[in-house]
Amino acid sequence: xxxxxxFVGLGQMGRWMARNVLKAGxxxxxxxxxxxxxRFLEEQGASPAGSPAxxxxxxxxIFLSLPDAGVVEAVIFGQEGxxxxxxxxxxxxxxxxxxxxxxxxxxxxxxxxxxxxxxxxVSGMEARAREGTLTIMxxxxxxxxxxxxxxxxxxxxxxxxxxxxxxxxxxKLVNQLLFNVSCAAIAEVLPMAAKLGxxxxxxxxxxxxxxxxxxxxxxxxxxxxxxxxxxxxxxxxAYKDMISAAEISAREKIxxxxxxxxxxxxxxxxxxxxxxxxxxxxxxxxxRLLGVEFRRREEGA
Numbered sequence: 408x409x410x411x412x413x414f415v416g417l418g419q420m421g422r423w424m425a426r427n428v429l430k431a432g433x434x435x436x437x438x439x440x441x442x443x444x445x446r447f448l449e450e451q452g453a454s455p456a457g458s459p460a461x462x463x464x465x466x467x468x469i470f471l472s473l474p475d476a477g478v479v480e481a482v483i484f485g486q487e488g489x490x491x492x493x494x495x496x497x498x499x500x501x502x503x504x505x506x507x508x509x510x511x512x513x514x515x516x517x518x519x520x521x522x523x524x525x526x527x528x529v530s531g532m533e534a535r536a537r538e539g540t541l542t543i544m545x546x547x548x549x550x551x552x553x554x555x556x557x558x559x560x561x562x563x564x565x566x567x568x569x570x571x572x573x574x575x576x577x578x579k580l581v582n583q584l585l586f587n588v589s590c591a592a593i594a595e596v597l598p599m600a601a602k603l604g605x606x607x608x609x610x611x612x613x614x615x616x617x618x619x620x621x622x623x624x625x626x627x628x629x630x631x632x633x634x635x636x637x638x639x640x641x642x643x644x645a646y647k648d649m650i651s652a653a654e655i656s657a658r659e660k661i662x663x664x665x666x667x668x669x670x671x672x673x674x675x676x677x678x679x680x681x682x683x684x685x686x687x688x689x690x691x692x693x694x695r696l697l698g699v700e701f702r703r704r705e706e707g708a
Contacts, residue, residue, distance in 0.1 A: 409433050412558060413466035415459055415482055415489075416503065417444035420529065421472030423536040424502065424562045426451050428470070431561035438462045459483075463492035468555060469499045470527075475647055476509040483513065495521030498551060502527050502543075502562075504583065506651040507576045508658070510546075514572045525551055525572060528579035529563060532639070540564045546575030580655075583648040584666055587686070589623035591669035594676075594689035597628065601699040607632055608703050627687030632703040636681075636688040643682030646673050 409432060414425040417439040425448055429435045435453040438461075439445050445455050456462035459482050463469060469489060473479050479501055483489045489499060499522060501510065514524040525547030535541050541563035545552050552559075552568045559566045569578045593614070600610045611628045614620060630638055649670040656663045672689055679695075681688045694700050 409557075410467035411436070411465055413438070413456070413462040413469040414448075414453075414472070415439070415462065415469065416472035417441065417448060418472065418474075419533050420536045421502075422447060423533065423539075424470070424472060424529070424541070425453065427539040427561045428558055429453055431557065433558060433561075436462050436465060458487040459489045460487045460491035463489040463497065466493075466497065468558065469493070469497065470558070471499065471501045471503060473501070473503045473505075474644060475503070476505045479503065479505050479513065480509070484516070490517070490520060490522070493520075493522050496523065498523045498525065498555065500525045500527050500547075500555065501576075502529055504528050504579055504648070505576055506647065506654070507573055507580060508651075508654060510576045511573045523548070523551060525555075526575040527555075527559065528575050530579065530582055531563075536562075543567065544569050544575040544578040546570060546577070547572045580648060580651055583645075584652055584663075586623060587645065587648055587673070588665055588669045589621040590627065590686040591672040591689060593621075593624050593628060594672060594687075595693050597631070597690060597701045598693040598697050598699055601694075601701045602697045606704060607701045610701075623686070627685070627690075628701075630685075630687055631690055631701050634700075634702055636684045636691070639685035639687065641683055642673065642676055642686055642688060645686055646677060646682075649673055 411434045412428055414437045417425060422444055425437055429451055436456050437445055437448045437453045438456040438459055449455055510526050517524040527543050527545045529541040529543050531541040539562055542565040543559055543563040545568050569575050601607055611632055614624045652663055652666050675692045676689045
């Protein structure tokens with residue numbers, strides 16, 4: 408008999424992750440503040456829960472796909488939180504991108520109650536969540552990782568054991584920081600190319616195929632050409648990665664000069680009111696500074 412699974416957080420990523428767990432044959436109960444998201448999973452065969460505590464009361468394993476550490480803490484420890492219904496040996500797995508240091512604290516607090524906590528952040532955008540091809544980075548006991556294997560493999564095709572609790576979030580942070588620095592770099596450099604007279608479309612062909620290519624360039628440069636900036640994770644949400652890096656840098660005395668420089672670009676973009684747009688919108692900071700736009704030129708221009 409398969410374990411009973413609870414899933415909290417049915418947003419852009421979570422709804423598809425939950426659906427794929429359901430498709431794998433697990434008994435699934437779900438909770439989200441958005442009734443439409445809950446209804447979507449109900450139509451797939453999931454059962455709704457009235458609160459996190461109610462969801463936890465009948466679950467062996469609970470997966471979370473939530474936006475930040477504050478929300479995770481409220482869902483676990485708040486009024487009607489998971490801790491109110493969880494039994495000893497219940498496994499709670501945080502699949503969102505939560506800060507590394509709070510993750511360690513959540514694990515300690517839950518451990519005092521006999522509840523097992525693990526972190527398994529995912530990498531990949533909505534399309535991969537829907538297809539069940541996410542990359543999952545797991546932090547926790549190896550025995551727990553092995554037990555959760557069937558559910559994790561329902562959500563991702565690259566499921567990696569990274570080490571003790573917190574290791575998944577730390578690995579995800581490393582990946583995100585490299586991506587975020589790349590985003591800040593193309594935001595700074597591509598407007599320079601336009602300012603000095605290079606054709607943006609031809610430059611994009613080079614930076615998406617040459618040695619300077621990156622996922623950031625491949626994803627955001629073509630969108631910039633077409634003046635599309637609402638794709639991808641919102642800047643104001645992505646900024647939490649830069650905060651996490653700053654906290655770790657200060658606490659562990661690890662210098663991160665390039666990350667700090669990229670953080671300044673994020674802050675400039677947020678100060679200009681671009682927080683609801685994707686990371687590619689950072690290019691607007693330097694376009695305004697230089698008085699140019701990195702856009703596709705009209706025929707004959």
